[in-house]
Amino acid sequence: MRVGLTYDLRDEYLAEGYGEEETAEFDSPATIDAITDVLTRRGVEVDRIGHVRHLAARLVAGDRWEFVFNIAEGLRGIGREAQVPALLDAWDIPYTFSDPLVLALTLDKGMTKRVVRDAGIPTPAFAVVRDSHDARQVDLPYPLFVKPLAEGTGKGISAASRAENPAALVSTCGELIAKFRQPMLVETYLPGREFTVGIAGTGAEAGILGVMEIILTAEAEPFGYSFENKERYEGRVSYRLADDAEAERAGETALRAWRVLGCRDGGRLDLRSDHTGEPNFIEANPLAGLHPVKSDLVILARLAGISYDDLLGRIVDSCLSRIFPVAARAA
Ligand SMILES: Nc1ncnc2c1ncn2[C@@H]1O[C@H](COP(=O)(O)OP(=O)(O)O)[C@@H](O)[C@H]1O
Ligand SMILES: [Mg+2]
Secondary structure, three states: OEEEEEOOEHHHHHHOOOOOOOOOOOEOHHHHHHHHHHHHHOOOEEEEEEOHHHHHHHHHOOOOOOEEEEOOOOOOOOOHHHHHHHHHHHOOOOEOOOOHHHHHHHHOHHHHHHHHHHOOOOOOOEEEEOOHHHHHHOOOOOOEEEEEOOOOOOOOOOHHHEEOOHHHHHHHHHHHHHHHOOOEEEEEOOOOOEEEEEEEOOHHHOEEEEEEEEEEOOOOOOOOOOHHHHHOOOOOEEEEEOOOHHHHHHHHHHHHHHHHHOOOOEEEEEEEEOOOOOEEEEEEEOOOOOOOOOOHHHHHHHHOOOOHHHHHHHHHHHHHHHHOHHHHHHO
């Protein structure tokens, strides 16, 4: 079986002059190597394709694969994560993880919250702020939390993200809109515990891998799971599996959101509890990082006794059971 691997190699973009932060979500050679090794050990031939433009050239040249293991996040546009799946759909080539609809939707945290909220899943009240006029119109109780509408990896999260009053909100929104050139998501500040929930599988077959609590130490930036705290997590962040009632509730809420959104194969959802201790949906990560050591999903799996090989195995098995449903049922 020949399997393609699509990814955005960080070094390739750094060499082209892109910055550290704008390439933060891209992959290291360690991740590509680790995925290649696991797939090779499963007996498949791995073809490293690279990013969407390499894929486009290969498809036009006539190359084909049994399926593609896709972790490409894309560089440009709100549809950037959807580009590889959309191209593969056009050529009728199956791939791991979610379809273009899910990957475009979940990149926009505001639109995602509308869908999740419509399903009755708790998520903080919010507003989308495009300019200073919008910022002055926000009519939500303080404190509020401000973050870019369509970023990941803690980008744009700082002490200023927590706004205590309208003046602070207007100023933070102004600075972040200028820096990130996109609207801001403004939502009720969640003061409670923070969880990330790992999920494997699709739809009715989806199950929780574990509920991991994220606890910031005294050495961490105190205001949330920020870019700096994620990049230099050792000593700053303590991760532990949680199984008390609140954590279990976080797991159930995450699984409901996973199914409502239509996420596939494997990923993570982030939640944080409100002042009553109710875990609220923050965001979905249907293309969760797969660095063999430091990605949250991999850390969570490790704590749950699931090796990197097993984690990728579950993702691939979920993908294969979608591609070959009859064979999987017969097996
Ligand atoms: N409404 C909120 N209240 C309090 N903290 C929040 C809120 N939203 C996000 N955060 C903090 O910011 C971090 C990053 O937010 P998130 O939406 O998960 O962005 P990213 O895509 O960068 O992971 C969260 O892990 C949490 O610590
Ligand atoms: Mg997050």
